[in-house]
Amino acid sequence: MxxxxxxxxxxxxxxxxxxxxxxxxxxxxxxxxxxxEALLRADDLGLEQIYDLATVVLMEVANRRATWGRWNVHAETMRQLMGVRFATTDDRIAVLD
Structure with a gap:
């Protein structure tokens, strides 16, 4: 060993x-x-960008599952945000919420 x-x-x-x-x-x-690199803050995203993210998340979840719930949406949102560098964990959570 x-x-x-x-x-x-x-x-x-x-x-x-x-x-x-x-x-x-x-x-x-x-x-x-x-x-x-510039780090993203939750306030940097406008409502249109949040709406676009939510649309992609819901399309992905709906394409993969016949039934789904909050945790499926949560997991997919985290997958979509995986490559984004946030300034703080709180910023990431704010966008996720």
Whole structure:
């Protein structure tokens, strides 16, 4: 059995070979890029955008299920918002609600 430190070191070595550069530096570069992206706040979305999101969500749920409820709508809304970077968790929840 290997320790977590050993497994992490092995992963880092394999990732460095695959990436062609130090894996830790590569990961930090990705994090730094993400930090400069604009983060969405719930107030940034207008009613028309919320309506469009709701329309897509309801169409997706209706296409997949004959019967559905609140939790199906909740799950689909989260799937639709998965790629959106929000400023805070509260902003994500406000849009979800």
């Amino acid at each position: 290997h320790s977590l430190a050993e497994l992490t070191d092995q992963w880092r070595q394999r990732a460095t070979l695959t990436l062609g550069e130090d894996a830790t530096t590569w990961a930090q570069h990705l994090l730094d890029q993400g930090a400069t």
